[in-house]
Structures are given as C-alpha cells and as structure tokens.
Amino acid sequence: MARVLITAGASGIGRAMGEGFAAAGYEVWVTDVNAAGLDDLPSDWITHRANAASEEDMQAVFAAITAAGGLDVLCANAGVAGPTAKVEDVALADWQACVSVNLEGAFLAAKYAAPLMKAAGTGSIVVTSSTAGQFGYPNRAPYSAAKWAVIGLTKTLAMELGPHGIRANVICPGAVEGPRIEGVLEREAAAKGMTRDEVYDGYASGTSMGRFVEASDIANMAVFLSSDAARLVSGQVIAVDGHTENPDPKV
Incomplete structure (x- = not known):
C-alpha cells in the first residue's frame, strides 16, 4: 500500500488531504x-505528535516511516498565519x-523525505504555499515572505530530485473556509478598521469566481499531483483559489 505523510494533518486542509488520500487507497x-x-x-491513520519545525521531532517521525518501509508522498502542509501588523510593528x-x-x-520534511524517495526511485512532494506567495500581502509580511520562499524551495527540489524520479509541486490555496480563516x-478587520463581514466579502469579491x-x-x-495522471507535472505552482485577482480587500 502506498504511504503518505501529511504535516499539520489533524484539521483543516491537512485533514482533508488525509481523507482524500485515504479514499485513494493510501496508508x-x-x-x-x-x-x-x-x-x-480515523483510527486507522498513523499519528505522531510532532512540531514540523523541530528537527528532533521530524527525525523521530521519519525513523518510524523508514522502519515501516518508506514514503511515497509527502504533503508538507504545516503553517501558521503569523501576525497581522504593519511591517514596522512586527516583532522579530x-x-x-x-x-x-x-x-x-x-x-525539514523534504530533507528527510528525499533519501527515502531516492532509494525508491519515485515519489511526490506537495508543498502548501498560499496565494500570499504569489502577491504582495499588506500587513502580513512574515507570512507572505515565507510562502514566497517555499515556492523557491519547491522549484529547487523539483530540479534536484527530478533525476531520481521524484516530483515536487506547490499548491497555493486562496481563502479557505474554516476556523483558521476566521482568525x-x-x-485583519481590527487592523483595517473594517468588520469581519466586510473583509470576508472583500476576499470573495477579489476572486473571479466570487x-x-x-x-x-x-x-x-x-x-x-501525486497520481500517475500527473507523472510529468513537477516544479509547478498551482493556485486553487477561484482565481484570485486582488488578495487585499481594501486595494
């Protein structure tokens, strides 16, 4: 059975990924x-409490995966929203x-997944970025900078790992319904002197699909992206966002 590892998979996008891969027959x-x-x-999922940004934690997770027989797909999905503030007000x-x-x-996830996938001569790495990694994003400098950076990382992974049969791609979600976006x-409403609904409507109206x-x-x-149907798709940045035209509802 093919095996997928999803970081930050207990809720939101990560949990939905788990459900999707489980339906596709993955462990x-x-x-x-x-x-x-x-x-x-679900009780048949294998879970580990681990901080994706802790090398010690990730080494332990990958030691268990190695003992289980390797890894076919990595979904590097861990992320936090970070502060909402003008750049001069962001604490280091x-x-x-x-x-x-x-x-x-x-x-870290890619660092430890790469040797396992190289040994198998195949694999798929999917990194969750954001439309904030494609546009400037007022009042979200740390988040936007990090999400731009993971695109560069993933394109580099595609170049390094492609000769070993490993693909690497980025998904850029737009505004995703759920508890995280509510925060x-x-x-943003507090920072911009707007109501929550005004910000929500601004995000929605900033997409061509509304x-x-x-x-x-x-x-x-x-x-x-991890299926045979995408066997030659690598190094790509794919937005799933209803076509974001304007990521800032006040512009």
Whole structure:
C-alpha cells in the first residue's frame, strides 16, 4: 500500500488531504502539535505528535516511516498565519516564529523525505504555499515572505530530485473556509478598521469566481499531483483559489 505523510494533518486542509488520500487507497500518516486533533482522526491513520519545525521531532517521525518501509508522498502542509501588523510593528520573534513553521517546516520534511524517495526511485512532494506567495500581502509580511520562499524551495527540489524520479509541486490555496480563516478575518478587520463581514466579502469579491474554496478542493489537487495522471507535472505552482485577482480587500 502506498504511504503518505501529511504535516499539520489533524484539521483543516491537512485533514482533508488525509481523507482524500485515504479514499485513494493510501496508508495515511499524520503529524501535528494538536494532540486532541490527532485523537479525533480515523483510527486507522498513523499519528505522531510532532512540531514540523523541530528537527528532533521530524527525525523521530521519519525513523518510524523508514522502519515501516518508506514514503511515497509527502504533503508538507504545516503553517501558521503569523501576525497581522504593519511591517514596522512586527516583532522579530513573531517574524521568526512564522517563518520557522512555514518555511523550515517544509524544508525539514523534504530533507528527510528525499533519501527515502531516492532509494525508491519515485515519489511526490506537495508543498502548501498560499496565494500570499504569489502577491504582495499588506500587513502580513512574515507570512507572505515565507510562502514566497517555499515556492523557491519547491522549484529547487523539483530540479534536484527530478533525476531520481521524484516530483515536487506547490499548491497555493486562496481563502479557505474554516476556523483558521476566521482568525485571519478578525485580525485583519481590527487592523483595517473594517468588520469581519466586510473583509470576508472583500476576499470573495477579489476572486473571479466570487467565493472561498473548501479544504477538499486543496486535497483533490494534492491527490491528483501525486497520481500517475500527473507523472510529468513537477516544479509547478498551482493556485486553487477561484482565481484570485486582488488578495487585499481594501486595494
């Protein structure tokens, strides 16, 4: 049975990815820092409480995967929203915390997945970025910078690992319905002197399809990118966002 590892897979996009890969016949492995979320996952999923930005934690996860027989697909999905503030008001510690999870988390997962996939001569790496990695994003400097950076990382992985039969691609979600976006909406509303609904409507109207996306839309793309149907798709940045035209509702 093919095996997938999803970082930050206990909820939201990560959980939807797990459900998508399980439906496609994969053995699902999930890491997360949320112990309660892990306990709520299907009983046949293999779970590890781990911080994606901790090398010690990720070494332990990959030691278990190696003992289980290797890895076919990595979904480097861990991320945090970071602060919502003007750049001059962002504390260095908050910048570092945001970049650590979003960028170093993807790096560590790829670092330890690569040898396993090289040994197998095949594999798929899917990294979750954001439309914030394709546009400038006012008041979200740490998040935007990290999400741009993971695109460069993934394109480099595609070049390094392609000769070994390994593909690497980026998914850029737009605004995704769910609890995480609610926190973003509230913080942006406070920062911009708007209501939550005004920010929500601004995001939705900034897409040509006029709506947010669902976590399952992101999961469907991850499963496709890891399938034989996408066997020559690598180094690509694919937005699943209803076509974002304007990521800032006040512009």
